[in-house]
Amino acid sequence: MGAADPALVHRTVEAVWRIEAARIVAVLARLTGDIGLAEEIAQDTLVVALEQWPRDGVPDDPGPWLLATARHRAIDQIRRRQNYAAKLRLVAGGVTESHDGGYDAVLDSRIGDDLLRLIFTVCHPALPAESRVGLTLRLLGGLTTAEIARAFLVSEPTMAARLTRAKKALAGVEFALPPAPELAPRLASVLATVYLIFNEGYAATGGPVWVRPELADEAVRLGRLLQGLLPREPEVHGLTALMELQASRLPARVDPSGRPVLLPDQDRRRWDRLLIRRGLAALAVAGDLGGGVYTVEAEIAACHARARSHSGTDWERVAALYEVLFHLRPSPVLRVNQAVAYGMAGDPARGLALVDAVAGEKSLRDYPQLPAVRGDLLARLGRADEARSAFAEAAALTRNEAERSLFAARAESD
């Protein structure tokens, strides 16, 4: 390619960069044993591309060009620092300077391991959740500090400081795959980090908008990346299934004025069929491999995805899945959700018994959904007076305006 529109070349550099960033940082981190240094060299490489490509044209194979350039700079750095230990690591890692075809093959087969090491390291449970999230988006997603700052509604200097602290904290973490006995808790930390990113996009905890699809998309892509890297881990597929299925509802989750639309009121014709298909496929794999908490949550999401209407959902199955979930990870909130499912399944008495059993829980004392669900079940049972007072209680507890008027209306009419 000859000289082209500089703005176009600039966009191309950035696109190639985002596509390759995770792999480049992962390879550099193995070569240097230092994620902070790896990121520095990766940044230098990006600067080189931004200088050279607009002048000399985009190389024919831009991805491998970036990786080769980054690798050379890493080796130069190591030489310049005369770091004997790092040199040893290079030798031990079998990295040679030759450019024969064999090198690419070796590199290719190793990049998967390098990526896994990078993921496990930046999602190390020793790091605070916000550091894990920031580093994951920065080093695996290839997002700029400004982009991450925007996603989390903080200023760029604040996010830069947060990332610097996170990288400092990483200094004590070995860049290695977790040993077998640690694999389960370490993987749980990786999956929790990805799901945190997803939820920040799916139901933003702060800021003026309720959903941020770009953040949810980022998490779903990370889930798919993990599926390729850890194909035998059931919960990797379970979490990805859960995210694909939940993301399928994003187009219906907000009304034209930006207000949230909850599941019973969503226009299911707007659900994303491609994501549903992918979610169900991932769920089947997760189920075959044995499943886990995320897989059961995905099973519940799949009940909704398969149903043509809210009332036509297989609520008995939903209720049974909540029972399974409760045994895997007990929580009184699950009982409230399960009670809703029993109510929808035509067994409000059973639902009411569940709600009443957890009504004394401290953690649910200020939870407006508890009296609201109770009120709905009582109404279904024909106990109108009790239903009214339950809804009045719910209206007094909620801090959401839309919800308050909904509960208040039922407190008067039911």
Added chain:
Amino acid sequence: MRYIALLTATRPDTPPPPELMEAIMKLGEDATNSGVLVDQAGLSPSAFASRVGVAGGELTVTDGPFAEAKEVISYAVYDVRDRAEAVEWTSRFMRAHRDLWPGWEGESQVLKVMGPEDFAPPA
């Protein structure tokens, strides 16, 4: 956001070289493992296709094959951050054709699929 790349080309008389097929499979694997490629398929020749049109208040159905030399050969659906990324993945796909199938010519249209971001309320 989501893009669909539609490959249009003259349908060749000979099957594509095996090296190209291998390169396409590898590229598809890369894109899938990056979480980016969410759907793709090849499309059958127009002999198996039909056109359903409305003109002058009339509905018409025409069965293929069609006279045009160029046909839509395949599609790929990418879930990426922006158009430049979709263009980069498509460029890799087209580059493989250029390098491994001498004389081949074609064009991919990279079209944005409307998504939640297109209906976002004013911030």
